[in-house]
Amino acid sequence: DQQVKQNSPSLSVQEGRISILNCDYTNSMFDYFLWYKKYPAEGPTFLISISSIKDKNEDGRFTVFLNKSAKHLSLHIVPSQPGDSAVYFCAAKDDYKLSFGAGTTVTVRA
């Protein structure tokens, strides 16, 4: 039962442009959402989070938007940089556990 879905397995973007990653969820009990970045042979690294009582959170080049009525969140990265090439996971919290999407592989082209 996949409660968190990232429907785009990959995204290619030119350096300096905006990257938009999307995530949909089905469980209305989720109260906290996070984005993680993962490089090969490393564990996921926390990027940014948002509480279910907010609709936007910004941290430097990263902004997360939450649309509770649509059960949808997105991550915007502006401007995209070569070091942003990685796998990005959306995660949602219910009670104490995190449920993850399958990930989106982002490739930033020079």
Add this chain to the structure above:
Amino acid sequence: DAGVTQSPTHLIKTRGQQVTLRCSPKSGHDTVSWYQQALGQGPQFIFQYYEEEERQRGNFPDRFSGHQFPNYSSELNVNALLLGDSALYLCASSFGVNTEAFFGQGTRLTVV
């Protein structure tokens, strides 16, 4: 700050054997969660330990068990290994509610 450390980094086991994976949480963190990540998928929650007790468990069989020690470090034990247990096992630590979890680099388990 050493962050979350896991050992070993790689492990090869035979079907039917037992394995123990270890995790030291980030300094100041009191909660440890374990996740299994199969190839091409996101991490799947196994269980979480807090105050040396299993606080929540995901959809994993009883072959998967764990322990948390007074210093907050944790072990994940898997008995009667199956080929399908081959995966990256991630440990994450946190403190408090609605805070980010910090992950270790993972243990790559291969069952042959």
